[in-house]
Each structure stands twice: as structure tokens, then as C-alpha cells.
Amino acid sequence: MTKTKNKTDELVFLPLGGSNEIGMNLNAYGFGPEGDKKWIVVDVGVTFAGEEGIPGVDLILPDPEFLETNKDDILAIVLTHAHEDHIGAMGWLWPRFPAPVYATPFTAHLLRDKLRERGIERKVPLHEVPLKHRFQIGPFDIEYVTLTHSIAEPNGLAIHTPLGTVMHTGDWKIDIDPLIGEQTDSARIRQIGDDGVLAMVCDSTNVFSEGEAGSEAGVRDGLFEAIAEQKGKVAVACFASNVARILSTVEAATAAGRSVSLIGRSMLRITGAAKAVGLLQDATFIEPEMARHLPDDKVLYLCTGSQGEPRAALARIAEGSHPFVTLGRGDTCLFSSREIPGNERAILELQNKLAMRGVNIITGKDRHIHVSGHPCRDELRAMYEMVRPQIAIPTHGEQRHLMEHAKFALSLQVPEALAVKNGDMIRLAPGPAAVIDEVPNGRLLVDGDAIIASDSETIRDRIRLSEHGYVMVSIAIDAKGRIKAGPDVRARGLSERNGSPAEGRLEQLADAAEEAFNRLKPDQRMDEEAAEGFVMRAVRKACDRIFGKRPIVDVVVMTI
Structure with missing residues (x-):
């Protein structure tokens, strides 16, 4: 109560x-x-x-x-x-x-x-x-x-x-x-x-x-039909958390005379949890190392990565970098999943990579394999x-x-x-x-x-680095504030413009840094923090003029 x-x-x-x-x-x-x-x-x-x-x-x-x-x-x-x-x-x-x-x-x-x-x-x-x-x-x-x-x-x-x-x-x-x-x-x-x-x-x-959304029983029938029709290797990409879909895939594979191998950590984790609580008790799986030695028409890979996640199993298969699984001409990949909003581009890129390898792609738009x-x-x-x-x-x-x-x-x-x-x-x-x-x-x-x-300086810097690049300027001075070495300029992420290589134009940035430093009064040159800030602003303006970018600029002034 x-x-x-x-x-x-x-x-x-x-x-x-x-x-x-x-x-x-x-x-x-x-x-x-x-x-x-x-x-x-x-x-x-x-x-x-x-x-x-x-x-x-x-x-x-x-x-x-x-x-x-x-x-x-x-x-x-x-x-x-x-x-x-x-x-x-x-x-x-x-x-x-x-x-x-x-x-x-x-x-x-x-x-x-x-x-x-x-x-x-x-x-x-x-x-x-x-x-x-x-x-x-x-x-x-x-x-x-x-x-x-x-x-x-x-x-x-x-x-x-x-x-x-x-x-x-x-x-x-x-x-x-x-x-x-x-x-x-x-x-x-x-x-x-x-x-x-x-x-x-x-x-x-x-x-x-x-x-209505539809029943998993209807998807089971669709998987039975689609898998039975295939001659080469078959991969099924679905959400690992959908235990009913895993069961349907296993049953469809068994009916077609195929052994099932789980590919991806999430598949192993979810199936382990399902078995621990009394689900999937009758489902059996073979290790990927053993599956690769089976005839093509006797194996089915149950994979993670249906959303195009770059580090997931299916992405590695599409890249040809998976240690145990290869798919090529005559093989089929079934996407038994929906496209989560925001993932459309990644999924399309993944499917295109598989298609370039000759893999036949079947989605829920082609067959009734997802609800x-x-x-x-x-x-x-x-x-x-x-x-x-x-x-x-x-x-x-x-x-x-x-x-x-x-x-x-x-x-x-x-x-x-x-x-x-x-x-x-x-x-x-x-x-x-x-x-x-x-x-x-x-x-x-x-x-x-x-x-x-989400608005931290770390993220702002990363976004700026990805959009504008990075410039490092180092200047060595003596005890009287005179330049003894440099300015030495290094850059990352700055592109060519008008046919002039980025590295060939860094001298212009070095000239801008030296000119700015020389405009400082002697006592200002010995204040390393103030000198670095003044040179940084000058180099950033020069980057905007020369490259059309305002990158992150770090300046180091060292007394030797």
C-alpha cells in the first residue's frame, strides 16, 4: 500500500x-x-x-x-x-x-x-x-x-x-x-x-x-525463405540485443543446412546472457576459426555492425580486414535491422563496400526480414x-x-x-x-x-583542429631578447592553394612571426607568456590571409 x-x-x-x-x-x-x-x-x-x-x-x-x-x-x-x-x-x-x-x-x-x-x-x-x-x-x-x-x-x-x-x-x-x-x-x-x-x-x-509494427514470427518466415535461397556464404546483420531475431536466424540456418558462427563482441555477450537466464538453450554455434573451413553453402555468420559502426565486425569484413571472415562474389549479406536516424550515410557506405566485393545485399525493403x-x-x-x-x-x-x-x-x-x-x-x-x-x-x-x-574546450579544440588545422611556432632568444634560432614553423592540416604547397608557404608564417616578435619592446620580449600571445595572434591573422583558415596556433618562446 x-x-x-x-x-x-x-x-x-x-x-x-x-x-x-x-x-x-x-x-x-x-x-x-x-x-x-x-x-x-x-x-x-x-x-x-x-x-x-x-x-x-x-x-x-x-x-x-x-x-x-x-x-x-x-x-x-x-x-x-x-x-x-x-x-x-x-x-x-x-x-x-x-x-x-x-x-x-x-x-x-x-x-x-x-x-x-x-x-x-x-x-x-x-x-x-x-x-x-x-x-x-x-x-x-x-x-x-x-x-x-x-x-x-x-x-x-x-x-x-x-x-x-x-x-x-x-x-x-x-x-x-x-x-x-x-x-x-x-x-x-x-x-x-x-x-x-x-x-x-x-x-x-x-x-x-x-x-502495426508486425510480429517476429513473420520475420522468422522471411528469414527462412531468404536464407534457403542462397548458395554462397551468408552473413546476417542484426541488433545483437534482439534474441528472438538471433533464434530465428539460427533456426533458418539449421533448416538450410548451415552452421552459425557469432561475429562481434556484442553477439557473444548477448547470447551468453540469454543462455544464462534460460533463453537460447538449444542454439549451438561454432567458432569463426572453424567456420572458415566449411563449404560456402554450409556456413552463416551472425554479425554486429548493421548500423555501419566503423569498428564493428561487419565493417571489418567489408574492409577485408577481419581475421576469420571474408565475403565476396556469390555471397549474401542480409540486413535484418532498421536504419537508426543519423546512421543512413554510414550504412550506405558499408553496403557499397560490400557490393564492391560482389556481395549481394538484401534489406528489409527487399524482403520481410525486419520489423x-x-x-x-x-x-x-x-x-x-x-x-x-x-x-x-x-x-x-x-x-x-x-x-x-x-x-x-x-x-x-x-x-x-x-x-x-x-x-x-x-x-x-x-x-x-x-x-x-x-x-x-x-x-x-x-x-x-x-x-x-559537451561544450568543453577539449571538444572545441578538436572541432577546430579538424576544420582549420594546427600550426606550431618556436623561437629561441638570448638573455637580451634577441632571436638566436627560428622562428621554426610546423603545420598540420593546412592544404595547398593556387598550386602552392603548404610547406612552401610556411616561410611566410615564419616571416609574420619574426616581424611580430621584433615589434615588441625589449622588456616585452623577455616576458615569454606575453610574447607568445602577441606572436600567436599575428600568425593566426597570417594564416587567415595565406591559407584562408584560422587554425589553432601554439607559440613557444625559449630563452637559451
Whole structure:
């Protein structure tokens, strides 16, 4: 039972990631009077840098500043499922707002790997709970509700409070034959709706798509047909997290007389987790070293890298640099995955490289070998008919998705619908739903083993280096401030112009540096920091005149 409500209590929802974008989900619910709320966090995900123009950065995290500030009032972190955009930031961000973590077995297994990589596995109180589990923590009575999605054990959360129940869907669709796991628990969802739902926070990914996403059973049939037709080697690229798709591929390969080899770390990690929790028990795989000795029509490679990731297995195969796998004329690669927005160019480049090797490319546009894991409009309509919330809060989408979802919810007779953005604190009760505050929000970048701000000087310098290049000037002076050696000028990333080689024009930069230094008074020359700054500004202007660029310029003045 939830605690008795007080007159000053309010229930709020706070998205810090995943609203105004697809991915990087980080949400929080607060209950209590103003200034004294208790919180639960739902999902702590990442997004990938992709084509966002951030040199040297692969992972992007939501900024948890608000949660850090209120960390003593966070009662729990509850994870809906194991996709990277829902758990991928846990290893990086948990130390900033430490709290007990709740997850179902498959999610917990994969999470332990992430925590182990960051060296904090033993520090995190991780509670592995069964499907359909219900538990009380502070004013929150939290219930796991079984849904279907493109990963094992996807869950919605029914969050019961003294001011009403919130249905937080996480990622979902309605799949009548998911192959792995149970069907959507429609009976329980409808019962929750009968009991009364204050608000539903709901997936918006496919709100522009009519109809239904489709079932994994249909994809299974498509894979059986497509794989059976091939004569040479076959590679199937899919999301490693889609255990049902892996199972379908294995069964299709077996029916075609092919052995399956897993290619890519994520494939090994996910299949290991699936077997550990009782999934994929009958699936068998062979090592890549053994697979390369089989006849071409007896092998199938199950690969990571469907999004064109440069270091993934399929990219190395396309480059011809994989140690065990080669694909060429007469072979086929099936892309059993969707194109994540922003990855289109990378995927096309990958497919072109494979095509240049003579590999036949089959995608979901050619054959029925992929379905989305997110609800289309018919499924959204069905969910709203079951839940019947008073308030619709679209999430997991860009702004246009959220606005369309809010409009769609109103057309389904939902009394209130709000299209919000990261950082908006929404009061759900009491009174009408409204944005009552905006808290700090944004993005952090994983740079090697460090977390840095997205507007840090490090990133600004990298972008400038990539766009404008780099110049180094060194000058040696004597004790009276006279030049004894140099200026010596070195440059990187400056191109030819008007047929004149960059290296041949560096003398002009050296002349500009010497002229600037000689304009300084004797006492200014002996102030190395001031002299370096003066020469740097002169060389930068000269670069603009000579190269049409304003590179990063470093100047070193040394007394010898």
C-alpha cells in the first residue's frame, strides 16, 4: 500500500533524456511537498555520437546534474529493459546518484557486465527481480508489467502513488507471437486501466506510421525463405540485443543446412546472457576459426555492425580486414535491422563496400526480414483504449514525434496531452498537468576514460583542429631578447592553394612571426607568456590571409 497523501504533496515527472530525441533515456518521478520530494529514476541510457561531428567521442550521456544535487532523496533506479539507450550509462553515471537498482534477470545479467567494466559491480546494490514483480519503496508502489519489444524481458512500469497511478511504457509494441518471452500482458494492462490511470508516459518512435509494427514470427518466415535461397556464404546483420531475431536466424540456418558462427563482441555477450537466464538453450554455434573451413553453402555468420559502426565486425569484413571472415562474389549479406536516424550515410557506405566485393545485399525493403520494436498508430490506439489515462505524456521521440503523439492522444479522447522536453518538470497531480519548472539538462561526452562537458574546450579544440588545422611556432632568444634560432614553423592540416604547397608557404608564417616578435619592446620580449600571445595572434591573422583558415596556433618562446 502507498502512504497516505498530504495536502502539500505533489507528483511530478521529470525527463532528463529521451524527450526531444530518440535514445539516451533518463526519467525521474518525484513525490512529496515542494523542496522535500522523494525520487525514483527510470532508466539510465546512452546515445552514440554517430554523425554528430564530435571527434574522438563514441558515447553521449544525459547530464544528471539535478539528480546529483538531489541524490540523497533518490530511493531507487528502476530499469525497464536492457537496450543501451536505457541502461548504457549506468556504469558511468551511477556513482553520481547512487541508489539501489531494480531489474529483471536478463537486464540484470547484462548490467553486471557494464558495472564490471567500470569496476563498480560490488558497489552497486542490484536487486534482480522476477517478471511481473511488485514492490514498495517510499511513496512509490512499483509494478513490472510484461510487454513485447525487440529484446528479451521488456517491461512497462505501473507506478502507483497516493495521487494516482502512472503507466510508464518504456519501449514496446504489441506482438502476438514474439517467439521469445511472453505476449503483452493485455489483461493486466486493462485491469490497471479499470482501476484508474492518472497519466501514461509513452513511446513515440513510430507515431507517424500507420498500422502495426508486425510480429517476429513473420520475420522468422522471411528469414527462412531468404536464407534457403542462397548458395554462397551468408552473413546476417542484426541488433545483437534482439534474441528472438538471433533464434530465428539460427533456426533458418539449421533448416538450410548451415552452421552459425557469432561475429562481434556484442553477439557473444548477448547470447551468453540469454543462455544464462534460460533463453537460447538449444542454439549451438561454432567458432569463426572453424567456420572458415566449411563449404560456402554450409556456413552463416551472425554479425554486429548493421548500423555501419566503423569498428564493428561487419565493417571489418567489408574492409577485408577481419581475421576469420571474408565475403565476396556469390555471397549474401542480409540486413535484418532498421536504419537508426543519423546512421543512413554510414550504412550506405558499408553496403557499397560490400557490393564492391560482389556481395549481394538484401534489406528489409527487399524482403520481410525486419520489423520495428516500437508501436505504430494502431498499437498506440489499442494501448490508450486499455489504459485510458487522464494525461498523455509522449516521450522517446524528437519534438515532431512528441507533438504528433500529443495530438493523436487528444484525438483518442485523452483529456490532457503535453509534448514536453528534457528538463521540463511536469506536475501530474494535484490539479491540471503543467510544466512547473525547468531544471539543468544537457549532454555529457565519454572521452576515453573521462566524462567531459559537451561544450568543453577539449571538444572545441578538436572541432577546430579538424576544420582549420594546427600550426606550431618556436623561437629561441638570448638573455637580451634577441632571436638566436627560428622562428621554426610546423603545420598540420593546412592544404595547398593556387598550386602552392603548404610547406612552401610556411616561410611566410615564419616571416609574420619574426616581424611580430621584433615589434615588441625589449622588456616585452623577455616576458615569454606575453610574447607568445602577441606572436600567436599575428600568425593566426597570417594564416587567415595565406591559407584562408584560422587554425589553432601554439607559440613557444625559449630563452637559451
